[in-house]
Amino acid sequence: MTNDPFRLDGQLALVTGGGSGLGLAISQAFVTAGAKVIITGRREDRLKQAVAQLGPAAGYVPHDVTDLDSIPGMVALVEERWQPVDILVNNAGIHIKKLAVDTDAADLQQMMQTHLFGAFQLSRECGRRMAARQRGSIVMILSMAAMFGIPQVAAYTAAKSALLGLTRALAVELSPQNVRVNAIAPGWIETDMSRGALENDPAREQKILGRTPMNRLGEPLDIGYAAVFLCSPAAKFVTGVILPVDGGASIGF
Numbered sequence: 001m002t003n004d005p006f007r008l009d010g011q012l013a014l015v016t017g018g019g020s021g022l023g024l025a026i027s028q029a030f031v032t033a034g035a036k037v038i039i040t041g042r043r044e045d046r047l048k049q050a051v052a053q054l055g056p057a058a059g060y061v062p063h064d065v066t067d068l069d070s071i072p073g074m075v076a077l078v079e080e081r082w083q084p085v086d087i088l089v090n091n092a093g094i095h096i097k098k099l100a101v102d103t104d105a106a107d108l109q110q111m112m113q114t115h116l117f118g119a120f121q122l123s124r125e126c127g128r129r130m131a132a133r134q135r136g137s138i139v140m141i142l143s144m145a146a147m148f149g150i151p152q153v154a155a156y157t158a159a160k161s162a163l164l165g166l167t168r169a170l171a172v173e174l175s176p177q178n179v180r181v182n183a184i185a186p187g188w189i190e191t192d193m194s195r196g197a198l199e200n201d202p203a204r205e206q207k208i209l210g211r212t213p214m215n216r217l218g219e220p221l222d223i224g225y226a227a228v229f230l231c232s233p234a235a236k237f238v239t240g241v242i243l244p245v246d247g248g249a250s251i252g253f
């Protein structure tokens, strides 16, 4: 234990989609900062591999965030088996690349269920418990799609924009109980998801790099370190912010 305000010693973080990509990097950064981390996701093999990589401070619960009825039970199980949840990161996500005119109701439904409904209900469940303890931090993972219009991702954009609004609404309701609610808006970061979105689309990649002053994709740990800051005592007066971690993409010309 140290008094370093940038550390998370003794805290427990629940990270959805923590078995891969940004969720795994956020979990790694949390463990390095002294936290225990419980990761969730649908693929148990992926979760097991991730926990082996993260070490003894990590555990997992197989869970599909679209299974909304199971959310209160899942949070209760984590708190009983380990300890109260101090940090929730709503990171689990999927990507559908289609023009809006080709996006059907099932696509939209799946996108909203994963990004918005899951995050809303998990935040409500954890937020209620955190508020009773007068301590906690919730982080939403947004996207550049919540900052400006990007073609071929209308359903994803709708879901991420809803999460942006939810971040602000939860921040005003929960911050009086010392539960801070913030969001990270990642730019384009090297993961399976971004590889899938950019595969066979060099024009899109060029466009992204062209508007990113740092002229490269980010690394998953860039998002991890930002999450550590937002959840640490160093950010104790920070709530309701949308922090772009994007190499400047959101302000690039």
Ligand code: NDP
Pocket: 016, 017, 018, 019, 020, 021, 022, 023, 040, 041, 042, 043, 044, 046, 063, 064, 065, 066, 091, 092, 093, 094, 114, 141, 142, 143, 144, 185, 186, 187, 188, 189, 190, 191, 192, 193, 194
């Ligand atoms: P990955 O595809 O690597 O990770 C997504 C994770 O979410 C997986 O671990 C997956 O696990 C999990 N997941 C998906 N659906 C569900 C579900 N229904 N229930 C539980 N877990 C689920 O992508 P990224 O790491 O890139 O994406 C993570 C987040 O970051 C997403 O919200 C994404 O929108 C966002 N983002 C990513 C950017 C990038 O450039 N990479 C840019 C901006 C935002 P499993 O399949 O086992 O369930």
